[in-house]
Amino acid sequence: LPSILINGCEATGISVLDRGFQYGDGLFETLRIRSGQPRHWSRHLARLQLGCERLHIARPDVTLLRAEADRLCAGIDDGVLKLTVTRGEGGRGYAVRGKPTPSRVLAVFAAPEFPAAHASEGVRLRVCDTRLGCNPALAGIKHLNRLEQVLARAEWQDETIAEGLMLDSENRIIEGTMSNIFCVRDGALYTPVLSRCGVRGVTRDRVMELAGQMGLTAHEQDMGLADLAQAEEMFITNTLISLWPVRQLEDRHYAVGPVATRLRQALEAADA
Amino acid sequence: LPSILINGCEATGISVLDRGFQYGDGLFETLRIRSGQPRHWSRHLARLQLGCERLHIARPDVTLLRAEADRLCAGIDDGVLKLTVTRGEGGRGYAVRGKPTPSRVLAVFAAPEFPAAHASEGVRLRVCDTRLGCNPALAGIKHLNRLEQVLARAEWQDETIAEGLMLDSENRIIEGTMSNIFCVRDGALYTPVLSRCGVRGVTRDRVMELAGQMGLTAHEQDMGLADLAQAEEMFITNTLISLWPVRQLEDRHYAVGPVATRLRQALEAADA
Numbered sequence A, B: 001l002p003s004i005l006i007n008g009c010e011a012t013g014i015s016v017l018d019r020g021f022q023y024g025d026g027l028f029e030t031l032r033i034r035s036g037q038p039r040h041w042s043r044h045l046a047r048l049q050l051g052c053e054r055l056h057i058a059r060p061d062v063t064l065l066r067a068e069a070d071r072l073c074a075g076i077d078d079g080v081l082k083l084t085v086t087r088g089e090g091g092r093g094y095a096v097r098g099k100p101t102p103s104r105v106l107a108v109f110a111a112p113e114f115p116a117a118h119a120s121e122g123v124r125l126r127v128c129d130t131r132l133g134c135n136p137a138l139a140g141i142k143h144l145n146r147l148e149q150v151l152a153r154a155e156w157q158d159e160t161i162a163e164g165l166m167l168d169s170e171n172r173i174i175e176g177t178m179s180n181i182f183c184v185r186d187g188a189l190y191t192p193v194l195s196r197c198g199v200r201g202v203t204r205d206r207v208m209e210l211a212g213q214m215g216l217t218a219h220e221q222d223m224g225l226a227d228l229a230q231a232e233e234m235f236i237t238n239t240l241i242s243l244w245p246v247r248q249l250e251d252r253h254y255a256v257g258p259v260a261t262r263l264r265q266a267l268e269a270a271d272a
Helices: A019-023 A041-055 A062-073 A117-121 A147-153 A202-213 A225-229 A258-271 B019-023 B041-055 B062-073 B117-121 B147-153 B202-213 B225-229 B258-271
Strands: A004-006 A013-015 A026-034 A078-086 A103-110 A123-127 A161-167 A173-176 A180-185 A188-191 A218-220 A233-238 A242-249 B004-006 B013-015 B026-034 B078-086 B103-110 B123-127 B161-167 B173-176 B180-185 B188-191 B218-220 B233-238 B242-249
Touching: A004 A062, A013 A019, A019 A078, A019 B019, A019 B147, A026 A041, A041 A062, A041 A078, A041 A202, A041 B147, A062 A078, A062 A103, A117 A242, A147 A161, A147 B019, A147 B041, A161 A242, A173 A225, A180 A202, A180 A225, A188 A202, A202 A218, A202 A233, A202 A242, A202 A258, A233 A258, A242 A258, B004 B062, B013 B019, B019 B078, B026 B041, B041 B062, B041 B078, B041 B202, B062 B078, B062 B103, B117 B242, B147 B161, B161 B242, B173 B225, B180 B202, B180 B225, B188 B202, B202 B218, B202 B233, B202 B242, B202 B258, B233 B258, B242 B258
Parallel strands: A123 A161, A123 A242, A188 A218, B123 B161, B123 B242, B188 B218
Antiparallel strands: A004 A103, A013 B013, A026 A078, A078 A103, A161 A173, A173 A180, A180 A188, A180 A233, A233 A242, B004 B103, B026 B078, B078 B103, B161 B173, B173 B180, B180 B188, B180 B233, B233 B242
């Protein structure tokens, strides 16, 4: 079975003239594969669509993308599908000349192996020095300009730290390097506003919806480190980890609470 | 003659697992080729070195880069050399595992054709809506995360507008989409501070040095659109255009003044 399809063909190399390589001029999605199927396809495609609209890239045909995804995922019981769409090939220079054909790259990776205790006992987080710059034009979408995340993730090697929390240039908490963050205060759920920077995760959206179904009040709100210090619970989410409670942020300890546990169970039940 | 060398080999495709493609995790330089030689090599390599240090990428051996550049530039009377260095191949995920070997991509392009009047009579500029986010960790260097420039350059199609001026999220003027900006007030030269965002151009540095040699006072200073409205002269610089006076910014007109003219002549004399 091929593990990479570039514009529908088994290949490993993309033109260095592709604007994805030249400028990070594109978008990506990371999907979980279960039982030969990419999970939450519609949600990932909706975010991809939003990103394409924001960057004025013509999104490749959905039926074609799905056929290529199915071809790659067939027979894979558990794995990861990375789907990348770029503006396509262009000459040198930022200006888009003519109507380039967007490139699509689908690649399958092994499922990540996480310690089971991350989900049950929670994880340790640190606060990163690397900040997120604010740019509403790029906020929310999963574009290919990821140097801030790369630099933030390079700040620590300690394997007992599972994730780093990133603040924006004005000291607001935004997200983890690879996850969204939630906290619980007075029984209500809070997660940062992502209108200036940050990636709006598919699992973040699912958690907000599940919270509503459970009768939990859920707020998007600007927050700082002081707000987290007063949280009763904290947890992080993404497509691959689902939900991990936070048991420690820097020197502060948190309990694995009932809200995180219920939401994780709800996520898993929906995925079963 | 080959027009692209990837890690020393004639090729056109880079692995989609290269972190340059995955995350824009790398840097580039755009050099002018004249008489078979890349111009201002040391200055471009110094900026590349700074970028590599900032991103913790091991810069490829300079002798090797120069040999590859010479191989590509041989016999080219006038052209453009684009030199890209990325962190190299990595698996999925922001964390850098092990010690990836940086990738080097050298590509030759035709010399751009600009109207001669751009240099003599000046150009029209617009002010872009797309802003530059502030992140000191990425400021000054020429990294591959260029979506802000791509979006800004996509704002206009009018070919009589040569460049768009970009402001940061706090209304400071920073640069053009592909150039640095200078203005003259009371006989002194001013150019924006690039400590929060923006690219520190090789020609910008040269202009600052030439200004000093001419006895002109040159300042790096935060400035806004109101400051430009009071300027006696304005001009933009980059490696390929050298220096173009600005004759119009939105509705405001400027004269092609003596400072821009002298500095352009000095740049050309040094390049002759």
